[in-house]
Amino acid sequence: MSQIKVFLNNTANAEDIRCVIMARLGFSYKYIEEQTGLNIGQINYRMAQLGIKLSDYRRGRTELAQRFVAMAQVDAAGIGQQITKLLTDSTPETTKEA
Numbered sequence: 001m002s003q004i005k006v007f008l009n010n011t012a013n014a015e016d017i018r019c020v021i022m023a024r025l026g027f028s029y030k031y032i033e034e035q036t037g038l039n040i041g042q043i044n045y046r047m048a049q050l051g052i053k054l055s056d057y058r059r060g061r062t063e064l065a066q067r068f069v070a071m072a073q074v075d076a077a078g079i080g081q082q083i084t085k086l087l088t089d090s091t092p093e094t095t096k097e098a
Helices: 002-009 014-024 029-036 040-050 054-058 063-090
Strands: none
Touching (some): 014 040
16 A cells, blocks of 8 residues: 555646546546546556556455445345344234134
């Protein structure tokens, strides 16, 4: 992460900063190219300088991706409890006939 700080401190170029942020978030080359105006070679150069791979986010290798997975697991547990409660509360009680 310190490489990124040094890189960003040495550049005042908004496109470089946007490129790094979008790459760390796992956006595609095409999207980064459209948003920054940088070509694929320029994007690759910046990423190589920082050791960033677009696939790292999709493979769960970045800190950000791991945070999202952890949040999703917490959300999944909470959603499961909500579904169970909803099903329990909305299920009509059966009456026994004598």
